């Protein structure tokens with residue numbers, strides 16, 4: 001846990017959200033500035049800045065993040081139409097919040113250009 005991290009504050013329920021899923025090691029909640037009809041963030045409860053800090057011990061939780069994204073995509077009705085899963089890492093990767101998170105984006109045709 002990092003005291004001044006906004007996602008840690010959401011995990012500690014110090015900042016409000018509307019959880020989509022919560023379990024022992026993951027939390028999923030809507031992005032506050034959605035870029036598509038479906039825009040959900042999946043975060044590990046353990047604070048790590050990004051994939052650079054993820055080690056072998058974190059492989060199971062990384063896998064669960066992907067599985068949960070697919071499950072939420074299905075629950076939100078975009079599994080068949082398609083969706084994007086993105087993890088931004090570092091400044092040039094476009095990362096604004098320094099707590100590892102996965103974006104699940106869908107519900108519209110997304111630009112094929114990634115960068």
Ligand code: AMP
Nearest residue numbers: 006015030031032033088094095096097
């Ligand atoms: P990134 O650029 O990958 O670090 O994305 C950070 C994302 O977090 C952005 O899409 C923000 O809109 C989102 N965000 C920031 N603060 C909050 C918050 N309090 N609740 C939900 N989403 C947030």
Ligand code: ZN
Nearest residue numbers: 005008047099
């Ligand atoms: Zn954090």
